Amino acid sequence: MTEPDIRSLIMGNPVARAFAITGDAWTQLILREAFYGVRRFGVWRERLGTPRSVLTDRLQKLVAAGLLSQEQVTTGTRTEYRLTEMGLDMFGVAVVQGQWEKVWAQSPLQERYAIAFFDRETGRRLKPAVLTRAHGVEVKPDKVDWKPGPGLIIIPPPTSRRRRSAPIETDRPIIDRSTEIMGDYWSWAVLSAAYFRLRRFDEIHAALGVATNILADRLNRLVLQGVLEKRPYQTAPVRFEYRLTEAGLALYPIVLAMHGWSQRWLVEPGEAPLTLVDRASGEAITPVVCDLGSGEPLDPRRIRWEVEATTGTVSKEESPAGARPDGR
Secondary structure (H helix, E strand, C coil): CCCCCCCHHHHHHHHHHHHHCCHHHHHHHHHHHHCCCCCCHHHHHHHCCCHHHHHHHHHHHHHHCCEEEEEEEECCEEEEEEHHHHHCCHHHHHHHHHHHHHHHCCCCCHHHHCCEEEEEECCCCEEEEEHHHCCEEECHHEEEEEEEEEEEECCCCCCCCCCCCCCCCCCCCCCCCHHHCCCCCEEEEEEEHHHCCCCCCCHHHHCCCCCHHHHHHHHHHHHHHCEEEEEEEEEEEEEEEEEECHHCCCHHHHHHHHHHHHHHHHCCCCCEEEEECCCCCCECCCCCCEEECCCCCCCCCCEEEECCCCCCCEEEEEEEHHHHCCCC
């Protein structure tokens, strides 16, 4: 197999496939509400303020992609949208996003991201972590390498994905502010380029093939959001490169979780476009978000979550997650 070019690596890897479906803030917020048990169009509208046409479009796309199923309620003609196994498996990605927000979100409401997870039956506290596989070991980002595979082809970027003009203030924890970064396809693509050590405007532009005005906008936003920093590398004329900050590096577990989800649901056996491997052993890694203690994958049907107080104790008021997403 010939050595792949950098554009194929960025725009054709499993995460690119996943973000072509979920790399949109509205889509991520719709899924978040689904984890809280929302099934009806009107409830999504009420809680998110999503324009009707946008909500219709995103729900249709999630059904077509297989994350939601559209069902008629037996007691009437009302339509409900229920998470499929594929959609439920996205819960782990949302949890890792929330863990990033707990540390890095620039918000006076940051305390609401301090969520504690518990086994619904035993009451045991869970510790979410990205493992190499179910019952595997925790993934150490600096120990991960990759190798290209036969399915490495460029995935066209999604269309009709306008940025939201302003973040939506809700009372829902798990994910919110991170959608300004991970909920925008081109912001994610710029971050992906940074993880492949592309730092200068021209080389990022060549790798992504995005319009220069869009690239400049996303770079500026990522700098303002604190995940990239500008450093001069030339003085006459002054030119800058963009390097990941500590907060930017801390986003990598989200990418790992999304990579694993894409491998499980979007990649045919033997057709992996890019495989993650342990740098020391060469063993293939399929990241999955699990409880670190038991090694069991996180399943929103089997856990509940509560917001912690600033003292580290758990609030007595249980979060709305007490209702199982599948209604059982």
